[in-house]
Amino acid sequence: MSLAVNISSLTIRNPLMLASGVLGTTPSMLLKAYKAGAGAVVTKSLTLTPRAGNVNPVIVDLGYGLINAIGLANPGVHRFLEECTSIRDELSNIPVVFSVAGFRIEDYVGAVKIIVESGLAKAIELNLSCPHVAETKAFSEDPKLAGRVVKEVCDISPVPVFVKLGFESNLLSVAESVVKHGASAITAINTIRSMAIDIRAKRPVLSSIYGGLSGPSLKPIALRVIYDLYENFEIPLIGVGGVNTWMDVIEYMLAGARAVQIGTAIRKRGLKLFKEIIRGIENFMEEEGIRDLKEIVGAAH
Numbered sequence: 001m002s003l004a005v006n007i008s009s010l011t012i013r014n015p016l017m018l019a020s021g022v023l024g025t026t027p028s029m030l031l032k033a034y035k036a037g038a039g040a041v042v043t044k045s046l047t048l049t050p051r052a053g054n055v056n057p058v059i060v061d062l063g064y065g066l067i068n069a070i071g072l073a074n075p076g077v078h079r080f081l082e083e084c085t086s087i088r089d090e091l092s093n094i095p096v097v098f099s100v101a102g103f104r105i106e107d108y109v110g111a112v113k114i115i116v117e118s119g120l121a122k123a124i125e126l127n128l129s130c131p132h133v134a135e136t137k138a139f140s141e142d143p144k145l146a147g148r149v150v151k152e153v154c155d156i157s158p159v160p161v162f163v164k165l166g167f168e169s170n171l172l173s174v175a176e177s178v179v180k181h182g183a184s185a186i187t188a189i190n191t192i193r194s195m196a197i198d199i200r201a202k203r204p205v206l207s208s209i210y211g212g213l214s215g216p217s218l219k220p221i222a223l224r225v226i227y228d229l230y231e232n233f234e235i236p237l238i239g240v241g242g243v244n245t246w247m248d249v250i251e252y253m254l255a256g257a258r259a260v261q262i263g264t265a266i267r268k269r270g271l272k273l274f275k276e277i278i279r280g281i282e283n284f285m286e287e288e289g290i291r292d293l294k295e296i297v298g299a300a301h
């Protein structure tokens with residue numbers, strides 16, 4: 001029985017990936033997630049220079065999902081790579097995807113240059129879609145700008161470039177542009193811009209007013225996006241949003257995803273979730289007589 005999948009030239013041992021931002025804030029966490037069973041791991045989005053992010057409160061737990069407004073807080077690409085030094089050998093043997101965010105095309109290109117020179121990235125994931133950082137909105141909404149950043153990054157990257165899209169009304173036009181400009185895969189979707197209000201204080205809960213919704217409430221929407229992308233493009237797809245059980249993974253794959261990323265559910269259930277989900281998938285494959293998990297990708301169409 002094979003659970004291995006390939007996303008462009010990257011082959012991973014199973015379709016479960018650690019989503020950007022949830023645990024991958026330090027290199028040792030990435031290693032831990034891989035040892036716990038993830039097929040690949042994605043770093044927190046890194047920017048060319050360090051970012052402090054927003055002031056507290058930055059997370060609201062709704063029960064049916066989270067709203068976060070971390071604001072792309074990260075140590076910057078140089079510091080993060082320094083932190084990788086002590087576990088460099090181990091890290092270079094696992095599929096680490098470096099997520100990159102920026103505010104101008106030069107920021108993305110500059111950060112990617114440094115990352116690819118380190119030799120640690122098996123792929124790059126361009127985060128074009130942080131829904132609560134105003135400066136990144138243009139990249140997720142403007143097909144031309146999205147296409148330009150993808151092209152310039154692809155021109156200098158020897159590893160596959162995944163592009164993470166947000167939930168925009170013109171998502172298919174943005175997707176068309178990034179496909180045309182050389183993306184190796186599309187990751188969909190990022191969190192959705194949302195808010196919560198404290199009824200006693202009569203004010204928005206988050207210091208930045210808006211945050212990004214993740215978790216179970218996102219799943220049917222993200223699943224629909226993957227289904228639509230599969231109908232329209234041949235590019236490999238990575239589904240993300242509300243994955244919590246093995247059944248969610250199967251649903252995403254039937255809709256057309258080669259792999260899925262998991263974020264919020266790990267915050268709640270811890271890293272043991274990877275092995276639990278893999279056991280569920282293996283049982284399903286046995287019951288259904290599926291020998292190679294790749295066979296089911298897009299089968300719902």
Ligand SMILES: Cc1cc2nc3c(=O)[nH]c(=O)nc-3n(C[C@H](O)[C@H](O)[C@H](O)COP(=O)(O)O)c2cc1C
Nearest residue numbers: 019020021045068127190214215241242262263264
């Ligand atoms: C606390 C938190 C931080 C996140 N940080 C990032 C980030 O730095 N870059 C990014 O592309 N996505 C980030 N995300 C979005 C996730 O990668 C994912 O797209 C989203 O949460 C939906 O998946 P989930 O429902 O499994 O959490 C973050 C999500 C959360 C909850």
